[in-house]
Amino acid sequence: MRYRTDYLPRLQPWSLSAFAAAVAAVVFAATLQEIVASFGITPYFAGFIPAILVVSLLGGAPAGTFAVLLTIPVVWWAFMPPHFEFNPLTSADYDSFATFVLVSSLMICFSHLYREARVLMRK
Template sequence: MGNGADYILKLKPWSLSAFLTAFLAVVFAATMQEVLASFGATLYFAAFFPAILMASLLGGVPAGIFAAVLAIPIVWWAFMPPIFEFNPLTPEDYDSFAIFVLCSSLLICFSHLYREALAIRMKFPGESDLTGRLPN
């Protein structure tokens, strides 16, 4: 198995470094969202999906959940009008949050499945497929 799998599985879930990775990913996503907003983009969560994916792949499910939960108040405060204020949410805002939570949950679940598949693949590196047959 290549170095990519070793790198993805290097951080252990619930470790401080996994949560730090998730925090840094969210900070980077907020910076990128600010750049997108300066160009007039109104997709509030656009930059946060890759951050949640990377946090989940590198740090596991707890880091992905941490990144998603951290993104919600950041978007509400910094990117939804009026900017830098917590105001009551409109029905459209609730819809945006619900879609974000659903998509983030899917990203976190798929990342978890991918990490598990990599761990299995590293245990049995000689097998070519799920049937258990060795390559010819």
């Protein structure tokens, strides 16, 4: 019988494996985003939000922040029209980026608090 809640595997923050998980999550989310975009639906950040949450829970705040910093140029380059070019952003694009950064930072903070609470519960 399990007395602890060790259901999530944990990576050490600032480790190479945590940052590799962040890169893998962003690549996976970009692939899913491209599949969704092929159907004509273009939610720029919809696939990246869950990926950042998972990376933040598994690898900590540094890995989640790294995933956010990787996501912004990927979305700007690959998913915002014109595709595969860096063009000046419109005010709506800036609003999308600001909303994404706000939501991502809140998720990273809450996942950090969750990881800290798990450490306290183990003691």
